[in-house]
Amino acid sequence: MIKIRGHHLLCALTFAGRGYSRQFERDFKAITKRMRANEMMQIVDRPDEICQSVQDCDGSHCYEPRIDQRDQLALADISALLGHELKVGDEIAPAELFTEKMRTAFRDNQIRRGCFDCQWRDFCDQIAADGFQNTLLLAEK
Template sequence: MVRLRGHHLLCLLTFVGEGYTPAFTRNYLRIAGRISSGEAIEIVEGPDDICAPMLDVPEAHCRNDSTLDRDEKALAAVADLLGLSLTPGSILRLDSERLERLRAAFAAGSVRAACEECEWAQFCTRIARDGFADALVKAKRL
């Protein structure tokens, strides 16, 4: 099971193979493959499987209060959109219908309150504007 914090539910929508460090990117590529193959996601509070390569980096934002706030905003938006109760410990599978709904809402801006202060926001906007063509997380039809 892939362990993800709230805001990474949004980040995975636009992941195209770029990241903070080569180790971070390699790790994220593996996680994108696991999610694409249908592996379940467990919602966690705080650092998750994507954060793992950054936890020894002193300036990493993984434990900042602002990042925890971003997690809460993203989790609430995703839960509302999907009509689910999502809290730490919840299990989620991203089938193609859910992924399409999330990407449509992301492109429309309706689930992006958590992205307001993110350094990647403009980059992700471009990916969404291009129809997520190069995004690496895919989903199976269930």
């Protein structure tokens, strides 16, 4: 079971191998591999497996209230897209969530409220504009 916080459901969609550190990138790559194998995900309201290598670093934002807010906004937007509520504690399969419908909604800014104040915004905008072709979730499909 992959434990994942709300806004990381957006980040997983755009992850192309780049991140805060080499270890962060290795961890995230390993998690996207599990997602490609369709391992179930469970929504959590705290730092998750993706945060693992950076959550205790100086300047880490993992425990900040604004990041919790981003999780909540992401879950609200994704719930609206799915047509049913997705909340902390729920489980969902990657294949059910990471669909073309979600990529289109991301590209069209319909599910991006959880991205507010994120330093990677321009990078993710470009990933979406390029059709997500370099993202690891699509790497071996």
